[in-house]
Amino acid sequence: MSDMLNHNQLRQGVRVEIDDLPWIIVDAQFIKPGKGQAFTKIKIKNLVDGRVIERTFKSSESVIKADVVDKDMQFLYNDGEFMHFMDPENYEQSVLDAKQVGETRFWLKEQDTYMVTLWNNRAIAVAAPPFVNLLITKCDPGIKGDTVSGASKPATLETGAEVKVPLFINEGERIRVDTRTGQYVERAKD
């Protein structure tokens, strides 16, 4: 038996199951014209494909609370079709396909830990931490004496991602990257 949410519980950040799919509420609005009926209109983002839609509910309606949990899981390997993750607490494995992993694939490094979203115990999405430290595997050497501020060059990271780095950064160094923007932050301190 799923938990049900009444209209007062439809708030931003709550995860709901609608049309047999999991969503997160990004905006909730209470609507009640004078002498009229009460409604709650929610804007929801699909937790699988990210699309955003709107739905309106009568105050008497209830909505299924999505059984969604976020778990820290270790990325094991990519078999070409699926990415495999493991829950370090119980060694249970989950898989995600390339579409579910989306842009996060650029930051996935074997053995590192990522937040996997499980819906009804099935993995549906993975998120990288806001910042990751990664090794530069390919990068042209910088030209000595070139100190033009803001000048940059492309670098390929161990995960296959390509980022722009300042000219003084070299192949074999580790750098800190902001995964939300895909931008170089600084030379890694670890």
Added chain:
Amino acid sequence: MDSWRPVATLQGLSVRAKTLRQIREFFTERDVLEVETPLLSRTAVPDETIQPMACGGGYLSTSPETAMKRLLAAGYGSIYQIARAFRHEESGPLHNPEFTMLEWYRPGWSWRELMDETILLVKSILGPKPVYEYTFQQAFLKYAGVDPFTAKDETLIQALPSPPPPDLDRFGLLDLLLSQRVEPAFKATGALVLLTHFPVERAAMARIDPGPPATALRFELYADGVELVNGYQELTVAQEQEDRFNRVNQKFLQEGKAMIPIDRHFLAALQAGLPPCAGAALGVDRLAMLAMNGKDLSAVLAFPAEIA
């Protein structure tokens, strides 16, 4: 945890206090008597759209309307009240389950005269603004592209920006269109907008104009797209009022909900004779919010329901 702290700023509460003072000055200048009536009553008004809160063997007031009409029937003349009202489950940017309502009555006045006074009052607090007026039908035709009295339900559904809940009745569809299409258009005008002649199903305690189409002699005033005032040419016929109460209770019975005990004192007052009159209710929290250009009621509420 900082949740003990008030939500409204000191400036917000100052604007609120000034708004209350301005309202009292406005009515004092016009010889309207300030009254107070019970917050706790044995009865409530059966209303499909307002849920009273049970308390102490009775109900907390959802509006001082019936008690004030008993004063009118007793011949006490023009009266106003600034009262707390309580409505279960109404919570949002423009709703708090406990709120402050200004309600006033003008015996012998037409609803037209009351509309003029309403605009004077609101302008005295919000400053000069243009005033537009539409009937319910005109506003829907202009801003939602549908005739609220004749359009098919499917047409109403198509005019909505997003799909309505399934099995929503016609008046629910009109409620959604009003809030999703018409009110945002009112907001865009930046004016005060009077909306008049509501469908009879949304008459509440207003008199009916037989038409055609039959409409309720009810008006709403919007400021910045926010519904601020609701006024009526008051229904004075006891039997019709009792029939309306009974119809709602009959519906509650069919839906398995608790019926609301009818206020016999109120009906007796109507039988004794309510003078022809016009009356209106204004949301004081909303008015104060608009006076300080606030986005939601927390601008002027010290402690909204979540932290009350």
